[in-house]
Amino acid sequence: MKLSGFPLYPIGIPAGILVLCLAFSGRPAFAQSIEYEDPVPRNKAIHSIAFGSCMRQNRPAPILDAINGIQPDVFIFLGDNVYADTDSATEMQSRYSMLRQKPGFQKLVTQSRIHAIWDDHDYGANDAGADFAFRRESERIFKSFWGLSDSKPYRNREGIYASFLYRTTGRYPIKVQLILLDTRSFRSAWKTKPWWQSLLGLGLDGPYLPDSDPEKTMLGAEQWKWLE
Numbered sequence: 655m656k657l658s659g660f661p662l663y664p665i666g667i668p669a670g671i672l673v674l675c676l677a678f679s680g681r682p683a684f685a686q687s688i689e690y691e692d693p694v695p696r697n698k699a700i701h702s703i704a705f706g707s708c709m710r711q712n713r714p715a716p717i718l719d720a721i722n723g724i725q726p727d728v729f730i731f732l733g734d735n736v737y738a739d740t741d742s743a744t745e746m747q748s749r750y751s752m753l754r755q756k757p758g759f760q761k762l763v764t765q766s767r768i769h770a771i772w773d774d775h776d777y778g779a780n781d782a783g784a785d786f787a788f789r790r791e792s793e794r795i796f797k798s799f800w801g802l803s804d805s806k807p808y809r810n811r812e813g814i815y816a817s818f819l820y821r822t823t824g825r826y827p828i829k830v831q832l833i834l835l836d837t838r839s840f841r842s843a844w845k846t847k848p849w850w851q852s853l854l855g856l857g858l859d860g861p862y863l864p865d866s867d868p869e870k871t872m873l874g875a876e877q878w879k880w881l882e
Contacts, residue, residue: 699823700727700767700830707732707773711752718758722765728820729766730832733773741778741788743795749776750799770800771814771834783841784874793839813839815877833881840874842867 704726709715736749753759774782778792793814802808807816815836822828845865
């Protein structure tokens with residue numbers, strides 16, 4: 655598969671992240687007579703990317719020692735980075751403080767470049783979406799903790815979605831694009847099963863139903879436009 659004349663390698667789509675690798679070698683199909691220039695600075699060259707999720711801030715986290723042992727150039731926190739489950743700013747900040755105090759976390763954020771997105775529990779409530787009343791305060795706390803409040807591309811944008819470019823090391827570098835999607839801030843409400851199904855024990859496969867409503871959304875109009 656190719657994109658604009660370059661071979662494209664899909665790496666994977668864990669949770670709300672899309673990772674694409676685009677080869678630097680060759681020239682663009684639309685500019686065969688122009689020498690291709692590397693769009694990513696060499697100081698952003700990386701050798702390894704690691705990612706993980708679901709960190710119980712009130713429990714030991716030996717996995718952080720294992721991650722630090724491999725010294726990834728980039729680490730991506732994929733969500734449920736703390737289990738906040740609260741609409742109290744004080745309580746949520748306390749949960750993040752517990753994560754910050756972990757020696758393994760302190761070492762990781764010192765030696766690796768960090769990116770983060772959220773899932774429901776660090777967003778603030780189980781399975782929550784756009785109807786979560788605390789979402790804007792939760793976003794403010796998230797951006798403050800991860801140092802995103804005044805940085806591009808997060809500044810003056812609702813939600814926590816973003817995209818970043820890196821390049822690999824070596825003789826034949828590959829451009830790596832990280833696309834971090836926000837699947838909480840704009841997501842429409844789930845279609846829930848009627849109460850009587852749960853009462854009769856018919857809800858063993860979960861509380862939600864398939865929903866074909868074309869007006870429902872996962873990413874919201876603005877994020878979809880940005881992604882396209």
